[in-house]
Amino acid sequence: MIEHPASISVLSAPPLPTSISGLIDRWHSIGAFAADVGCGYEAARQMRRRGRIAPQHWPHLVAASRRLGIAGVSYEWLAGHRRAAVQGEAA
DSSP states (O other), rough: OOEEEEEHHHHOOOOOOOOOHHHTTTOOOHHHHHHTTTHHHHHHHHHHHHHHOOGGGGHHHHHHHHTOOOTOOHHHHHHHHHHHHHHHHHO
């Protein structure tokens, strides 16, 4: 059986991140994430712990995600996760 090339690439692509911590874990280290996003190590660690990324880091994060082939990371995706995290803290 010959598989269609498009189905092979879809099946082998990593799943979209479902959380901020899951997104950050796509980097080989928290230090590498911090360097790509343009923040310090401790700030990056807190982003992962809190489940949200400050909006001033979004442009670097979206660009780094594209560069690393992490699909689905957009301003809309980040805004949705930020909204959910803030609402969770308010509850």
